[in-house]
Amino acid sequence: MTRTEDARASEDAFALQSLASQALELWDLDRPTLEPIKIRENAVFRVDTRDGRRAVLRIHRLGYHDDAALHSEFEWMRALAGAGIEVPQVVSSREGRPFERVHSDALPAGRQIDVLEWVDGRQLGALESGLDGGEGDIAQRYHTLGGIAARMHNHTSAWRAPDGFQRHSWCEQGLAGDEPLWGRYWELEQLDASQRRLFERAREAIWADLNAYGKDAERFGLIHADLVPENVLVDGERVRVIDFDDAGFGWHLFDVATSLYFIRGEPYFDAARQAFVTGYRVHRALSDEQLRQLPLFMAARSTTYLGWVHRRKHTETAKTLTPVLIDYATSAVEDYLGGR
Numbered sequence: 001m002t003r004t005e006d007a008r009a010s011e012d013a014f015a016l017q018s019l020a021s022q023a024l025e026l027w028d029l030d031r032p033t034l035e036p037i038k039i040r041e042n043a044v045f046r047v048d049t050r051d052g053r054r055a056v057l058r059i060h061r062l063g064y065h066d067d068a069a070l071h072s073e074f075e076w077m078r079a080l081a082g083a084g085i086e087v088p089q090v091v092s093s094r095e096g097r098p099f100e101r102v103h104s105d106a107l108p109a110g111r112q113i114d115v116l117e118w119v120d121g122r123q124l125g126a127l128e129s130g131l132d133g134g135e136g137d138i139a140q141r142y143h144t145l146g147g148i149a150a151r152m153h154n155h156t157s158a159w160r161a162p163d164g165f166q167r168h169s170w171c172e173q174g175l176a177g178d179e180p181l182w183g184r185y186w187e188l189e190q191l192d193a194s195q196r197r198l199f200e201r202a203r204e205a206i207w208a209d210l211n212a213y214g215k216d217a218e219r220f221g222l223i224h225a226d227l228v229p230e231n232v233l234v235d236g237e238r239v240r241v242i243d244f245d246d247a248g249f250g251w252h253l254f255d256v257a258t259s260l261y262f263i264r265g266e267p268y269f270d271a272a273r274q275a276f277v278t279g280y281r282v283h284r285a286l287s288d289e290q291l292r293q294l295p296l297f298m299a300a301r302s303t304t305y306l307g308w309v310h311r312r313k314h315t316e317t318a319k320t321l322t323p324v325l326i327d328y329a330t331s332a333v334e335d336y337l338g339g340r
Contacts, residue, residue: 015106016043020057023102023113026093029053040317042245047115054118055091059111060099060245067101070112072165073244074098076156076222083155085148086240091115119240121233127262127324131229135268139275144239145232145259146279149224152241153252154284156222170225170250171215175300176207183307185329190322191306195330199306202299202333205340209296213251219290223250227259253290256280257297264298264332299336302329 016039024032024047031050034057038044043059060070077087090098093115103110124141125131131138168174174181186199213219224231226246233240259276263269280286305325309318 012106013039013043015104016059017045019102019104019107019111020045020059020113022104023057023059023100026095026100026102027091027115028094029055029115046118056088056116056118057113058116059113062109062111064245065112067112068164068166069168070099070114072161072167073247074114075162075165076167076247077244079159080152080155083151085151085155087244088116088119088242091117119233119242121235121238121240123230124232124234124239125229125263127228127230127321130266131263131268135271138268139271141232141234141239142259142272143275143279145227145241146276147282148239148241149227149252149255149259149276150280150282150284150286152224153221153255157217159222161222167222167248170223170248170254171220172207172210174248174250175210175304176203180304180307182304183311185303185306185310188306188310188322188326189313190326195326198330198333198337199303202303202337205337206296206300206303209293209340210251210300213293213296215251218285219253220251221249222247223252223255225250225254225258227255228262232259251297253293253297254301256286257294257301261298261301261332262328264328295332295336295339298332302332305329 013036017034017036020034020043024034029047029049030053032047033049035046035048036043037046037056041061041064045057047055047057049055065073074090077090080087081089092098093100099112099114101110102113122132124145133141168181170181186196186203191199224241224244224247226243227241231241231243233242256276260269260273263272277286277291306329309322309325312318313322
């Protein structure tokens, strides 16, 4: 199956829900029912059981992670939980496995499917609707999120991954190489000639600056890599991070940039940024010198989203988001290059 075909299949809600129903038979759950939450990259379903239990079933998109990488995702999540950092807990299948491979006539290549315990809360926000609450509430949540990010970075700076651990890398190759992890963003068809030149110039600059920034353990390690508002759940005073699907090796500032990227330009951005940094510094050092490199990581983050829609150009999701993401990325890259 090509990437384009897989992207189309990922939006076939009927085929995916049928596969999810089939997969549930492999877990010891009391008469479970399914309700779609999100069918985009991964297909995510809420599971409700007769005995009042709730869970999340996740169907992974084809080819993003092999089995070893998915096992590694769960290894890191278990290690984080052991260090006192709240993350979703895996529900093992009847055979004691963290995920199963399931096939159907509609999806003969099969998918990796896992079940996670339900995490209460509402999303911090979303690209389409922004963030809920006033500036004070937003700042408080970002202060907490900054602390969570710092504690994860502390953990991975000291943690020794087990033999065979493998995850992709958000390094200079993954962000600005010939084949970036999420696609050759400078080839996005919707870019006009001047935008294409801008992103080609940015790619060269990002490559050079990332190499110069360095990869010591104080700056580079395992990161969540997707701390967007949709993956942060707020339940009263409680803030928890979900969705470790994109986790891999990368710069800690990439996590910081990701958490702030989609609120650039909002009136509460400065307050949220300062709150995140203050919360981070409660647990881990983050110097002003490092923070001066944040525009570099904002620009690098921006290009990944263009690569994402480029690879999925035939999907309705990509068609809807592409103009918005081009605007966001153009602004981030111009800020970065202008201050370089």
